[in-house]
Amino acid sequence: MQNSRRLGLFMILTGATLWGLSGPLIQWFFQRTTISSIDYLVIRLLLAGVFILCFLLTKKQNIFRIWQQPVHLLHLIIFSILGMLGAQYAFIETVHISNAVTATLFQFLGPVLITIYVAIQNKKLPSTLQVLAIFSALIGTYFIITNGSAHNIVMSKETILFGLLTAIGFTFYTLHPTSLIQQWGTTLIIGWGMLIGGIALFIYNHSFEWKQFSQTFTLSTFSLLILIIIIGTLSFLLYIGSLKYLSATETSILSSIEPLVATIVSITWLKESFGVYQLLGGICIVIAVIFLTMPEKVTKSTFTTEQI
Template structure:
């Protein structure tokens, strides 16, 4: 019975992680569509998503872990820690990702974001005062090679990827590293949904004075507003909930590997929905970075 239960749990976790990665991949492509075709500001989209998805996280937190939200609200020290997560992990990662998509495309931004796995590995090596293992060193070489191909198209004398797209993509990787490390203690104590709900709320409030979303409402048709709704419900809340729930069942290492469904979906949807054309060197670069994830996870 235990083996059958474990098998079902592993299957359900695998499906949840794949679904979460799919939602994230589609969300990146559709967000790029909002910015390129409707002129939606990246910061406006981030702010609106934060201020709407946070209530869904908090509602689920109330159902899953009753009393946790109220308890953390009475701890000034923990609120400051969550505020730090809101700024350094949530806000940084969301803004960097949207800006990277706006400066390049969702496929490239999503793949470059996966370099965060490499940065996390470097952090672990430094903390544990050890050298990278052979697989990790090979993964690092693949990451640098893949990034080189994406940036230059294989020609060292030219910059194939716009400089803004490259820099924001690397910022995505750094933000992904913060996201993988910084919230762990808080999540262990208060739960995923409590921490994410409060962090999303705080980051959205911090953006409000800068973005003023009520003043810069974009001129969207029914399709545009449908994409915004998808981004809030499935691309943010749904993706986080499915991915985190799946990782809880399959483990972090397998979760990271299954999470490579995100760049695959982002690439396919960018080609099919947006019509972006990639060079052969781009696909080689994508493959090298995804392989790096498997080697270093």
């Protein structure tokens, strides 16, 4: 049991570190090439989707079973386009027009939106810690956007828009496929979600040409692209795998090192600079996520007040 727990801790910490590293790598990739975020995402989704589905085939899983269920297939297509494609495009575009840390922190607003949605759906007011988490996230978002001054907004309107769409996309990406994942498993749904989303974006993106795409690459930039895809896919598989050995609460808390890694790498490697209030805002958002992952019994022992 102890060895299994150590393996789970290694997997989640490694996965979160790799995911935090992938954001700065994507930003560096955009700085070194002229490729658009849409063209990049086409390749990323297609290759990652094929990689995951081939991985399942090596495990002798029937990846085509879900295609025999029309209702589930419809929900899969909706998830692939609005969830997988929508969330990833918003995240990649935020990285493209801003930076990796900003995109990562906006993504971390997702759990807060999920909490609000669930409270509305269940017609039940959030608990004390959930209220504190929402309040902390709002303060953090304010600091990130304004750097402490409402008269000095440091982000463009496009960055704020795509950042918020990243949070909304993450929320839909998490909530919509719940029944599909219970029925078919996370890896299968994610694999098909990436492949279908990539195909849909390829069809939509009329300007994409494989020949022109390949001509924009050198060996080093193409290698970097493959590395980013491998890191992103591997980090996801490690995160999913850690759930076999750790609770969802533990994995959620430990995954909070992701924005820390993204910040450290961006400052030391990409020479990004952030205001004091922006860094404080990032800390507030991470604290909000930690609040949301605390179990109910901890909430009651720490705060004597009942739910609001």
